[in-house]
Amino acid sequence: MTELLDQDIKYLKGVGPHRAKMLESELGVKTLRDFVTTYPYKYIDRTEIHTINDLREDMPYVQICVHITDFSTEGTGSRQRLKALATDGTGYVELVWFQGAKYYERQIKMTERYLVFGKPSWFNGRISVVHPELEVLRPDQAAEGTFGGKLQPHYHTTERMKRASLTSKVLTRLMTEAFTLIKGHDLETLPDYIRSEYHLIDRGEALRRIHFPTSAGELPEASRRLKFDELFYLQLDLLRYVRSRKERGVGTVFAKVGPAFLDFFQNHLPFSLTGAQKRVMHEIRDDLRTGRQMNRLVQGDVGSGKTVVALMTCLLAIDNGFQACLMAPTEILAGQHFATITGLLRDTGIDVRLLTGSVTGKKRKDILEATADGRCQLLVGTHALIEPTVVFQRLGLAIIDEQHRFGVKQRAMLWAKNNIPPHVLVMTATPIPRTLAMTVYGDLDVSVIDELPPGRQPVTTLHYNNSQEATLHDGLLRQLQAGRQVYVVYPLIEESEKSDLQDLMTGFESVSAAFPQYKVGIMHGRMSSTEKDDAMARFSSGETQILVATTVIEVGVNVPNATVMVIENADRFGLSQLHQLRGRVGRGADKSYCILITHNRLSDHTLRRMEIMTETCDGFRIAEEDLRLRGSGDLQGTAQSGMPLDLNIADIVRDAELMAVCREAAMHVVETDPDDCLPQNDIIRRQLKIMTHREDFSGIS
Ligand code: ADP
Ligand code: MG
Numbered sequence: 001m002t003e004l005l006d007q008d009i010k011y012l013k014g015v016g017p018h019r020a021k022m023l024e025s026e027l028g029v030k031t032l033r034d035f036v037t038t039y040p041y042k043y044i045d046r047t048e049i050h051t052i053n054d055l056r057e058d059m060p061y062v063q064i065c066v067h068i069t070d071f072s073t074e075g076t077g078s079r080q081r082l083k084a085l086a087t088d089g090t091g092y093v094e095l096v097w098f099q100g101a102k103y104y105e106r107q108i109k110m111t112e113r114y115l116v117f118g119k120p121s122w123f124n125g126r127i128s129v130v131h132p133e134l135e136v137l138r139p140d141q142a143a144e145g146t147f148g149g150k151l152q153p154h155y156h157t158t159e160r161m162k163r164a165s166l167t168s169k170v171l172t173r174l175m176t177e178a179f180t181l182i183k184g185h186d187l188e189t190l191p192d193y194i195r196s197e198y199h200l201i202d203r204g205e206a207l208r209r210i211h212f213p214t215s216a217g218e219l220p221e222a223s224r225r226l227k228f229d230e231l232f233y234l235q236l237d238l239l240r241y242v243r244s245r246k247e248r249g250v251g252t253v254f255a256k257v258g259p260a261f262l263d264f265f266q267n268h269l270p271f272s273l274t275g276a277q278k279r280v281m282h283e284i285r286d287d288l289r290t291g292r293q294m295n296r297l298v299q300g301d302v303g304s305g306k307t308v309v310a311l312m313t314c315l316l317a318i319d320n321g322f323q324a325c326l327m328a329p330t331e332i333l334a335g336q337h338f339a340t341i342t343g344l345l346r347d348t349g350i351d352v353r354l355l356t357g358s359v360t361g362k363k364r365k366d367i368l369e370a371t372a373d374g375r376c377q378l379l380v381g382t383h384a385l386i387e388p389t390v391v392f393q394r395l396g397l398a399i400i401d402e403q404h405r406f407g408v409k410q411r412a413m414l415w416a417k418n419n420i421p422p423h424v425l426v427m428t429a430t431p432i433p434r435t436l437a438m439t440v441y442g443d444l445d446v447s448v449i450d451e452l453p454p455g456r457q458p459v460t461t462l463h464y465n466n467s468q469e470a471t472l473h474d475g476l477l478r479q480l481q482a483g484r485q486v487y488v489v490y491p492l493i494e495e496s497e498k499s500d501l502q503d504l505m506t507g508f509e510s511v512s513a514a515f516p517q518y519k520v521g522i523m524h525g526r527m528s529s530t531e532k533d534d535a536m537a538r539f540s541s542g543e544t545q546i547l548v549a550t551t552v553i554e555v556g557v558n559v560p561n562a563t564v565m566v567i568e569n570a571d572r573f574g575l576s577q578l579h580q581l582r583g584r585v586g587r588g589a590d591k592s593y594c595i596l597i598t599h600n601r602l603s604d605h606t607l608r609r610m611e612i613m614t615e616t617c618d619g620f621r622i623a624e625e626d627l628r629l630r631g632s633g634d635l636q637g638t639a640q641s642g643m644p645l646d647l648n649i650a651d652i653v654r655d656a657e658l659m660a661v662c663r664e665a666a667m668h669v670v671e672t673d674p675d676d677c678l679p680q681n682d683i684i685r686r687q688l689k690i691m692t693h694r695e696d697f698s699g700i701s
Pocket of ligand 1: 272273274288300301302303304305306307308319429435453454
């Protein structure tokens with residue numbers, strides 16, 4: 001069976017080398033197996049025949065069975081159209097073709113009966129169907145009334161495929177060929193015990209139903225079965241990968257809680273930890289005692305206090321005779337971390353240094369030396385830290401803040417900085433719903449700080465349209481008069497987007513004109529990092545009271561005196577991005593505001609997004625809503641960990657519940673068959689091999 005499914009698709013009757021190339025380049029289909037797992041994305045119901053007097057404009061695609069009583073071509077050249085009048089005895093419809101008028105004119109015969117398929121619309125006082133499909137009814141079909149009668153599958157095709165006449169219809173025909181070929185073969189991929197436990201139908205039957213359903217009722221069981229396959233093997237692959245990494249991944253043991261940690265905890269920590277911070281600290285400490293390398297992701301909403309958790313983990317490394325490093329995605333953030341940490345560690349005698357691209361000359365040389373000989377105990381910096389010139393004497397811990405800006409490869413480069421790879425802690429404010437985190441981050445264990453420090457007032461979020469300028473102006477003025485500061489943010493400036501820069505500049509000018517008594521700063525992605533740092537420093541020190549900026553301020557910056565975040569063209573931002581921006585205010589004791597500004601004609605979808613923002617400050621809820629509204633598409637890009645297997649039918653967001661079930665099933669297999677030898681799992685091993693041979697699962701490392 002395996003050999004048959006592995007057969008090159010070009011040998012399938014009706015395909016050949018040319019179409020095979022097209023299938024591979026456009027759909028990634030190389031083998032028969034790839035082809036039969038290319039699933040329809042929708043079905044059109046051709047089981048029902050409507051009567052013309054039933055048709056209404058709001059109906060989706062319908063079928064009618066008609067005679068054509070009259071037809072004529074109107075217009076000339078490209079504006080030519082063919083109109084035909086058709087009846088089934090209950091009324092008349094007009095059929096219209098703008099394209100291919102000549103072709104249809106030659107085809108139509110008033111003696112035939114036709115099956116007409118299309119979307120009804122109301123035009124010129126009568127129901128018409130534009131560009132219908134037309135099928136001649138054979139006399140035997142007409143006699144028996146057995147026409148139509150199917151759910152018609154529709155397959156995705158690309159423009160190139162359509163130009164080469166490789167349409168959904170043709171794919172359906174080729175699929176019929178494929179099924180003739182594999183008929184009678186065993187297509188099963190799951191052991192009986194799993195199938196019966198989870199009530200899954202036979203895979204061959206599921207495939208048949210998904211491509212050629214005889215009724216809509218056949219579909220749910222079939223799609224559940226095929227989704228199960230994908231999600232089960234996805235989870236199994238991940239679990240086995242994690243297991244093997246844990247077996248291989250020797251790590252250093254941080255057995256001690258020593259003076260650095262204790263002194264800080266007892267004498268320097270300016271607040272008591274939240275319950276969530278304590279729990280995460282425990283999880284980290286447990287990892288550090290195992291003798292295996294830690295690979296942990298700490299997720300926590302903006303302001304949840306990840307920095308102090310990071311710092312305390314560094315102190316554990318130091319107590320055990322190791323160095324630690326903390327890597328941030330931008331110079332601004334690295335600088336802020338450095339300032340916060342040196343502030344917290346004042347008088348502890350711990351050696352902390354800052355290394356970024358702009359540290360040069362003698363200063364750089366000193367830092368590199370101190371890092372190499374071990375005097376520097378904690379090195380904070382940007383990706384400058386992963387350059388080969390940075391050599392540690394004994395690196396025991398690497399912390400990466402705001403992980404989504406770093407690729408998997410960069411993480412791996414940090415590992416190589418010590419003989420025994422350092423423990424890795426990744427911190428992110430991008431809240432991925434818990435059900436998905438495991439799958440998206442793959443090899444990382446996940447901790448969640450799901451509690452904000454006490455006394456935080458939620459940021460009041462308001463949605464204004466741009467006719468409410470006066471109200472906005474008054475509100476801002478009150479805040480400024482009270483000595484507070486304001487951010488005004490515009491959508492990102494891309495290299496190519498001149499109009500965005502224009503918007504920002506116009507915004508800067510109008511804000512400056514509206515508040516002449518205050519100083520306004522500006523900051524955007526095209527400024528050099530020194531210029532950006534300067535702009536940020538002036539705002540931070542209060543020299544400027546208003547900062548007009550693009551999303552360069554999105555991540556991490558901390559100016560507690562800023563209490564208002566105005567977001568212009570808020571509809572152009574994603575929800576998670578809006579949430580990040582909002583997190584820049586509400587960082588001090590004062591009541592803070594986030595004002596979302598849009599024009600006033602919004603789609604329902606956009607309006608809903610704005611409502612979510614005004615309703616909640618819970619990052620996880622926002623992330624979940626965002627996923628529901630946008631689908632899982634962006635998720636993988638954000639997380640930067642490639643999915644090990646392609647999913648053709650399952651969706652990690654929509655099918656999150658089934659994924660949890662599959663994870664449990666996969667976990668059971670891993671636990672009950674730790675040595676990979678139980679005969680009832682032969683079929684699983686075979687299948688895993690097939691799948692992992694095809695897909696190179698080296699992405700997550
Ligand atoms: P983030 O998770 O966004 O990186 P930070 O670590 O920057 O958050 O913390 C946000 C602010 O909250 C900082 O000013 C920090 O000092 C403060 N903070 C952190 N933990 C606590 C706590 N347990 N109690 C009170 N304030 C805290
Ligand atoms: Mg932070």
